[in-house]
Amino acid sequence: MASVQGTIYPAEDFDAEVDAEALHEAMKGWAHIPSFILGTDEDPIIEILANRSNAQRLEIRDQFKQMYGEHLIDRLKSELKGDFEEVVVALLTPPVEYLARCMKGAMKGMGTDEQALIEIMCAKNNQEIEELKATYAEVFDGDSLEEDIEGETSGHFKRLLVSLCNAGREEGDENDVDDGLAEEDATEIYDAGEGQRGTDESKFNSVLALRSFPHLRIMFEKYLELSGNSIDNMIDEECDGVIKDGYMAIVYCVRNIPGFFAKRINDACKGMGTDDSTLIRCIVSRSEIDLQQVKEVFETRYGRPLSEAIRDECGGDYKNMLLAVVKD
Template sequence: MGGWGTEEAPIIEILANRSNSQRVELASQFKTMYGDDLVDRLKGELKGDFEETVLALMTPPVEYQARCLKAAMEGAGTSEDVLIEIMCTKNNQELEDLKTVYSEVYDDNSLEEDIESETSGHFKRLLVSLCNAQREEGGEDDVDEGLAEEDAREIYEAGEGQRGTDESKFNSVLALRSWAHLRVMFDKYNDLAGQSIDNMIDEECEGAVEDGYLAIVSCVRNLPGYFAKRINDACKGWGTDDTTLIRCIVSRSEIDLVQVKEVFEARYGRTMAEAVTDECDGDYKNMLLAIIKWIEKAFPGIIGSMADFQGTIFPAEDFDAEVDAEALHEAMKGWGTDEDLIIDVLANRSNAQRLEIREKFKQMYGEHLIDRLKSELKGDFEDVVVALLTPPIEYLARCMKSAMKGMGTDEQALIEILCTKNNQEIEELKATYAEVFDGGSLEDDIESETSGHFKRLLVSLCNAGREEGDENDVDDGLAEEDATEIYDAGEGQRGTDESKFNSVLALRSFPHLHVMFEKYLELSGNSIDNMIDEECDGAIKDGYMAIVYCVRNIPGFFAKRINDACKGLGTDDSTLIRCIVSRSEIDLQQVKEVFETRYGRPLSEAIKDECGGDYKNMLLAIVKD
C-alpha cells in the first residue's frame, strides 16, 4: 500500500493464507511497526466487495457475526434471512459469546432487546428463544425415544392435526430440544404423519417464521448442507448477493467450509470455485478463490472425508447359515409366501453371508434357493431378491449383458458400471463376464453393440489402463498440460477432438483429473463439465460427464442416478435396484446423505413415493431408514 495505487495480489496472498488469529496478530504488529491501524488503512485503499471481504477476514469471527446482526437490523426493513442464518446455526456457548461481544461493540446494547424491537410475532418469539441459549445439549446416546415420539405427536397436533397452527409448540421443541433429539423426532414425525417435518412446515407456516423453522431443520440434518444452500441461493437469479456470499465463505472458512464445498458440489453439480468464478470478478473473485484454496491446504485431515465410505448392510452377528436357510424354507412352505420373513433375513445379511445361505439351502433341501424364490416371487420384488443373492461382480456382469441385449443398448447402464470401477474391478468384471457367458468377451460385445466415440471411450475403460496413485502422486505440470490439450481439443478450436478427451479422461488417475479440472477452470474461465456440455452430445457426452461426476464425488453420481430413476412418468426400477443393491455394502450411507442434501428429501421418501408393496419394503430394509 506504499506509494501510488495498491498491489492487491500481495494482500490476497497474505490474508487468504493466514488464520483469523494470525491476521489479528498481523494487525497488531502493523500498528506497532507503522503507527497505523491496518483495518483503517485497508479501508482507505480498497473498495467494493473486495474491501468488504478483506474487512471480514480482519475481524475476529464473533465480532464479525455481531456486526452482521447489527447491519441486518439497521435502516429500513430487517434482513430476516441474516438473523436466521446466524442465530439458528449457533450452539449455546456461541450464542452467549455473541451476546457478550454485541454488547461490547455496541455500547452495552442488548442483542435480545434489539431483536425484540426489530422483529415481530412468531418470528420474534423464535429468535428470542434462540437468543436465550437454552437449547438442551447431549448426543445420540442421550436421546429419549419416548419423549421424541411425544414431541412428534405434539407437533403434529399443533400443525396438520388441527385447524390453524400453534407455533408456540413448534418454538418449544425446535428452539429448545437438542439437535440429536430433533433428528430422532423428525423420524418419528415422518412415521406418524406419513410426511416429512419440512413438508408440514411448508404447508402450515409462512413468512420469516417458516424460513426460521426450515433453517433449524436443515441445520439439524446437515449443517454444511445449510450453508451450501445459502451460498447457492446467493448465486441464483439476477445479480449476486455478495454480502451473503462473503459472510458464508469467510465465517465458515475455519469451521466446516471443506464439507460445505463437498455438499455444494454434490448438490449443485459444480464446484464452489466454479460458482465464484461465474458470479464474481476482479480482486474480489481472486480473494474468495484464494480462501477456498487455502482451506484445502490448512485442513488436509478433513479433505476427502467422504472417502471413508460406508454401506448400509453389514455382516450379521451370530450368523448361522443353517438357521437362515431353514427360515427361508419355512417362508415358502405351503400356500402363499411369507415375504416379510424373506425381507428380514436377506436385507440384514451381507452378500457373503447370503451366498453361504444359498449353499446351505441346496445342501439341506436339494434345490437352488434362487430357483425356488423365483418360483414364489414376481416382478420388481423378485428382481431385488435375485440381485441380493448374486455375487456383486456377477450381478454387474449380468447387468452389462442385459444392457446390450435385444433392441437398442442401455448406454446409461454401461456408463454407470464402467465409469465407476477401478482397474482391478474391471479386470474381475471381464473375467466373470467370460465365465458366466460361455467365454464371451465383454470388450467384443461392447464393440459390437456401441459405435463411434462412445465405443472408443468404453473400450478404453474396458482395457483397465487407468493410472493409479493418490494426491501426492499428481504432477501439477502434467495436469496443466492436459488442461491445455483438452482446451485446444475442445473450445479452443472449431470442432471437437474427442480422442484427446478419451486419452485424458479414461486413462489419468482420479486425483490427477481433480487437479486437471481446476487447472482447466483457471485456463479457460469455464468448468470442465460446462465445456463438455457445449462441445459434446449424446452418449459420449453422458460418458464424459459421468467420469467428471465420479472424480468429484462417486456417491453424488449414484445419488443422481437414483434421482433420475425416480423422475418423470414411471420409475426406472432396474436402475433403482441396481444402484441400491450394488452400493449397499460400499457407500450407500453416503449416497443417502448426498441424495437428501441435493434433492431435499430422504432416499426412503423417494422409495415410498415411487415403489409399492414388498418391493418397497425390501428397498427400505436395505436403505435402513
C-alpha cells in the first residue's frame, strides 16, 4: 500500500485549548464588526489551520465551542469573506463531509457542475464512495446521492456516475489481473469504438466503471497493442461532451491519481479568471493524502512550481493560506 504523502501532518505537542484561545484572540476585534472593516489578525488563523491535521482542527473546533459558547465556523464566517473564508471552512470540515457538501453544491440551483462530480467520483475507491453516500444522507436529511445524481444528470453520463455510485468496482492488485480477460476487454472496447460506425458507450461504461485499476492498466496496454492507438486518443476521437470528460478522468486516475489532480489544478488556473472552488477543493482534499506528489507532478508537467501558480492566480490571505497548505 502506497504511503501517504500529504503536506499536512498532525502537529506534535498539540494543545486544542491553546489553539482555540489563539484563534479567539485573533478574532477579537470590535464586536459584530467584520474583519474586512476593522481587521482580524489572519496570521494565527493561517498558522494554526494549515499546520494541524484535520482531526486536530476538529478538536480545536469542539474546544472553541466549549470555551466560548459559539461555533468556530460561524464565528470565522462572520469575520472573513470570499475565497479565504471558503478555504478556512473547508479545513474545519471533516474530509468526507466536505466532499459531500461539494457534491450537493455541484447539483444545486440552475445548471450542474459536471466537472466537480467527475473529479470527486472518479478518484474514489469503493469504500470511499460508500462513506461519501452515507455522509451525504446524514448531512442532507436522508437525501440519496444516487437519486440526486439521477435527477441532475442524463444519458450516458448519468449511467457512468450511477455505476460509480454503486461502488461495484473490482478490487485487487497487479497479481490478480487476468491477462486474457484484459485482452478480451480491450477487444470489446475496440469493437465498441474504433471498430464500428458509432460508439457503444454502454460497453465503455461496463469496463471503465467496474474493472479494477490494475486490470485497466493492463487493458490499456493490450488496447495499444491491438489498435496502435492509445485508449485516451480513442476516447478523444470516439466520444464528446461530459461523457468523454468522465471516461478521460478514469483513465487519468488509473494511470496516476496525483497526476489527475495536478491536471485539475492546472485547468483551474488556465484562461481568464481562476476556478477558485476547484483550486480550493483539490488542494484541501488532497492535503493529507498525496499533495506532495501532486506538487511534484505539477512542476514536472507544467514547468513551474504549484506555489508559483498560486501566487499568480490568488491574492491576499487566500493566497497565503493556500501557500501554507501546500508548504511552499
